[in-house]
Each structure stands twice: as C-alpha cells, then as structure tokens.
Amino acid sequence: MGEPNPTANAEEATEKLTTPQAPPPPPRLVSLVQPSQKKKQKLKVFRVFRSVFRSFPILTPVCKFPTPSGGLPDTHRTSGTRITGTLFGYRKGRVSLSMQEAPKCLPTLVVELAMQTNVLQKEMASGMVRIALECEKRSEKDKIKLLNEPLWTMYCNGKKSGYGVKRDANDEDLNIMELLKAVSMGAGVLPGNSEVEGPDGEMAYMRAHFEHVVGSKDSETLYMLSPEGNNGPELSIFFVRI
Template sequence: GIFKMFKLMPMLSSGCKMVALLGRHNSRALLADHATTVTLFGHRRGRVSLAIHEDTRAPPVFLIELPMLTSALHKEIASGVVKLALESDTRSARRRLVEEYVWAVFCNGRKAGYSIRRKDASDDERHVMRLLRGVSMGAGVLPAAPEKDGGVPAGPDGELTYVRARVERVVGSKDSEAFYMINPHEGGVGGDGGDDGSAPELSIFLVRMK
C-alpha cells in the first residue's frame, strides 16, 4: 500500500528523485482520474497539513493545518493504520460540512488539539499543490520551495514529505462524511488485504456535532 511506499522515504536522498518519478507518465498510479484524493504533507519538523481534492488539478475543497507535528504523523504511519477524526461544534444551515472553520482533531483516538480550516493556501501549500498537480497517489520527499518564494531553506528541516491517496468518499448525512483509502493494488478499500476485511491504512472522518 501507500504506507509501504512512504516507509521507503529514507532511500530518497533528495526531492529531485521524486520529481523525476512524478514526471514519468507511463505509471498509471501517478495519473489523475478525477477520483477524490487526500494529501498529508509537511516539513519534517513542522506541522502536517491535510488537503482533500475532488480533482487534483483544481484547488482543494478542504485544507487545514493539523495540530500535530509531521514527525508524530510518521510514527502513526509506522503503526500501519492512521485514523483521523475532525469534529466541528459550529453549525450553519448554509454551509457544507467541508466549509466549517473550527475543528477538533483526533488521531488514532487521541485528541491532538484544534485547527481552523484555511480559506487561502500558504506559499508552501501552493508549492506542494503545484508539484503534485495531476498526481492521484504516491508518497515521498519533495524539494522545498525556493526561499525567494517564501519557502523554508532546503536541508534536513526543510524537506517536505507527503502521502497522497485515492479515497472512497462516503457521505453519511449533511453532518458526516468519511474518506477511506483505496488499495492501489486491488482497486478496493482496505489495507494489504483488499477484500479480507482488514482496515484501510488511512481513513478520515468529518463530523459536525449536533
């Protein structure tokens, strides 16, 4: 699965190798097919951001910086399963669920804190979206944005890591949605097991509390 690919990141000595991979159009796994995707990314010693795309060539429909360090996410990925739950206590009859602003964030059952959904992407976030434009799934290291463009200097602290996965979007109601990672090998929801009932490696839940 994608998490196995992510664990190979130390083998990528620089972001240049990943950029070369992204440029190979003969890999079906890296071609966009307009499926919903989720992306988790951030500098190794910075906070991790979450983006949800309905089309990777368009701006994300949901973008938020999570109240957890990228290094903490890496530890959760090492466990093999990541479940992110975002809960909103605010309600508006005119807003879609993904348009709510304030969210309590839980990772694998533990509360991480609160975050506010971004209306506009930061320079670093726009840089990542440009590099991954048209990519439907993958994991690895990306080159940092140039300092002149507001990026963090390159180096151990400046490396940008990312995981992007195609997901099945399940709408429970106007107040709840779930996103389950699709197994890139089997084409179904789940981890390594596909149809054996194993949990997806990555699942994300958005809930508006009543």
C-alpha cells in the same frame, strides 16, 4: 573646499535614473484548473434520490447476504466519490490535508492538522490511523456546509491532538500541488524552504485516492484507497458535527 558642481550632480542623477533595474522574478505559473461541476450535480441528484428512497417503508429480505469477515459490511465502497487527497508538511512542522477533485484541479479544501508530519508518519507505520475532526453543531440560522467549518477539534486514534484549522490554499500549497500534478498516488519528499526550515527542511508528502462519503449534513468521511493487492496502511478521516 570646492564649490558643488551642479552639472556633475545632475549627470549622476540622470545616470541613476537611466540605469536599468533588475526586473522582479516572474511569478510561478500555476496550471491547476477549477473543479468541474458535473460531480457536484450528480451528488445532488444522488442526495435527492436517497432522501426519497428513505421515505419508503423498510422491507426485510427473505435471504440474508453474507457479511465480510472482520466487522461491518464495507458499504462505503459503493456510495462515495473518488477524490485525490494529499497529506504534506515539513518533517518537524504541522501536516496539512488537501482535497482535490483530481491532481490537475485546484484544492477544494485545505486543513492544517494538529500533528507534526513525522508523528503522522510514525502512526501510519503502525498500520491503522483514524483521524476525527469534530466541531459543535450550529443553530439553523448559522448553519454552513460541514467542510466550510473553520475550526475542528482533532483526535488521532482516539487521542485528542489539538485543533485543525481550515484555510485558503496559499502560494506554497499551490506550488506543491503543481509539482505533484502528474502524481496520482505515491509518497516522497520535495525540496523545502531552506530559509525557513533550515538545510534539512524537506517537504514530505503522501498522495492517494480517497473515497469521499457524505453520510449526512453533519457527517462526511474520507477513506484512503490502497492499490489492488497492497496491504498498506489504512487511513480514515472523519468530519463530524456533534
């Protein structure tokens, strides 16, 4: 056996050190912006006005206004704030809800619901979906904002489905919101992660305008707004403390 050649070993090591390494892939740029504070300030002023208004005595009007046919007056149409809501998920995975001030803004809330995406699609095909997310009331010292609650018991059309979980928006959520930044309303599919979900793993989504109504500190509701003249499916999502 020949003696080791230290010169050759040194040259090989030097060559390895000087060989350029492939640079890591650049991170995906997210151009979503922070929500504005103007609407929050307007909402705070509205709540103060509402609390003052409730302190006045209730007066019964002489004339009675007609009630729309089909149930209670549609009063929430004039008292809420319009936001962008997106339901998205792999067809055989759990569906998530994202709330944004506008499509160009970062999500203000992401909740992973206790329902598979394909099951929600079937429910939506029936024409009416009512999702209730309930949590228990806290003591006053432990009180947090309603939409900051971490865990919810979920009901869909009156049937208990499991638990909804609030989470921070992850990279995949932000990537989806970035891809849908130019979409104000619509539904479709996006390419999925084939390494995780397989070759058929498509990401289904449905985006619409929702009216966000704050009933009290223990009750908030999202009403999906359909385009004018479109008798599409109805979707309401209720957040409540009981």
